[in-house]
Amino acid sequence: MNHLLNITKKELRELLTPSSVASVLVVVVLFAALGSMMSGQTESAMAPQKLLVVNNDSDDWAVSQIESVYGATYPDADLSEYITVVDGPLAGQDLVDRMVEVGAGSAIVIGEGFYSNVTSHRTGEMYATYIYSSGGLFGNLSSAIAGSIISSLNLALMTDQGWTEPAIDTGASATYINGDFASGVTPTEIDSAVSSQNMMVPLIIMIVIVMIGSIVISSMGNEKENKTLETLLTMPVKRTTIVTGKLLAAGITGLVFGAAYMVGMMMYTNGIMSGTVSGVNLADIGLTIDAFDWVLILIQMFLAILAALGICMIMGAFAKNYKSAQTLTLPISVLAMIPMFVIMFMGWNGLPLVLQAVLFIIPFTHPMMVMTNLMFGDMTLVYAGIAYLAVFTVAVILATVRLYKSDILITGISQNPYVVRMKAAFSGKKNAE
């Protein structure tokens, strides 16, 4: 029993190192933070939403029905605060402007003679108009209220009057997107189609960065363990050449992996573009990716991969051996996972400014959202992303070269003068205590 305890204790000491425990804690904190953010987003999506009602009918019966359904959906909501009723006619851009003015993501337009039509066994016109906002999975849930109210009313009318056909004609429903109206589709349907296509991007970027990062850091760990790095650094070649060679090889590998995934994804998206998802043909509503867009996507990917490799080479410099290199892949994984989850679930536009700033600083955010930005014509964010990535990548490469010229690569961080002084100061303080 003693031997078993001894062996178990020794194994635990090796397995539960400060770095492995820290890595688990970081992942736990990360998931807790994401859960909290998701919960906030869900709550916000489920809260009462502002609604604009445009009444083209001479009778107010439809308005009172809408208010009644809204009140049933949100029993605690003050209707006067959330529902704005205006008399028609109001359509097109004027309608959108008014919606923006009252802060409503959706509007219900009651057609002329609606009350008299439905009470005379004729179909009445009532349709929804939505303003699309690219806000991740939950970004447009709130706007569903208009469609939901119309569906409820339709069902109630059909039941009351014993109809088998719809009592309400919603044919003019449309979503305002990219400065134009997409007829017959809801933001949720657009989200579903866009997500089906774009959700793969953050995932692919994350996989490529973590995979390539792991390869580079492990390779550095191996070089240190075998002391091949020491030999290499005494060859008659400039350190810049060594760094560039390593970065280039890993960058090409990353690009080949990334391109392979992208080709697979292009085939997947082409399938989607030619058909429809959720009843929405993205090409019909102008949400397409052309050849130039693909070039921009590849530029962002390559720059992000180079930036990741630079970070990994810096991290790898601190690896003592292959084993310690494994734990050093954690920071790069976390840096890739945070934007992946946030972009996938919350989107960029729905985020508070501080979180947007944090995500902007993380270089891997940009290729993860570039496809969506290109689709929705947010070119400022695309070009700003490229510029930031270029500056970040150059800075990281320069830092890598500087590191390769320093002693840290050979002695490790523990012999760095600053670290030695800090250790000395800390141990001095402890002794004094």
Added chain:
Amino acid sequence: MTDALTVADVRKVYGDREAVRGISFSVREGEIFGLIGPNGAGKSTTLRMISTLLRISSGTITVCGYDVATESDSVRSVISYLPEDAGAYKDLTGRQYLRFMAGFFADGEELEAMVDRAIGFADLGDRIDSKVDTYSKGMMRRLLIARAMMPSPKLAILDEVTSGLDVVNAYEIREIIRDIARHGVTVLLSSHNMSEVELLCERVAMIDGGRIVQMGTPEELKRRFDAPNLEEVFIRAVREAEGLV
């Protein structure tokens, strides 16, 4: 005879800790010079500073007339450094490894001639085409020495070159080092194995605690301390330096 290596009052400081405390020595062309001392004495740090791997905190090192601090590229073109317990790229064969390393010094026919010479030097027979991760420690050391000698360096810097080898392999490596020196290559080696150094080196410097405590030929040192071997010399020299004698 001119000096291939001059080390003058060199220090290496990490924070408040001095790993090397103002050491000075020179090595003549074609000489086999040994740095001996216990683990942690500062031997490897000194070799790494000479090899341009570590920065010098103060003092100067000159290799074949080139200043290590300011002309590191030129220094690297005339030295070959073999770290302690060094390995090679495991996914390459011995021949591929030599060809990769030769690529830093030559190309075309010159490169092929360099590789052929190194293969002859390593004397690994058919195993030169096996992956290096299948090599024994002795075979690996032969390959690495062949790599170090391949570009015909002016100064070979060998750190604990026979460490961990069996008697036969260690003997063969020592013979190779003697052969290298006979061909005009200056050899600077470090070891904590005093008897090996006594067998191999024309002159030695004894390092302890980052300082050179004695320097001379093995015979001179033994006479100076009236000791039967360098091990005894080292013990007495350290005690003398510490004021214990």
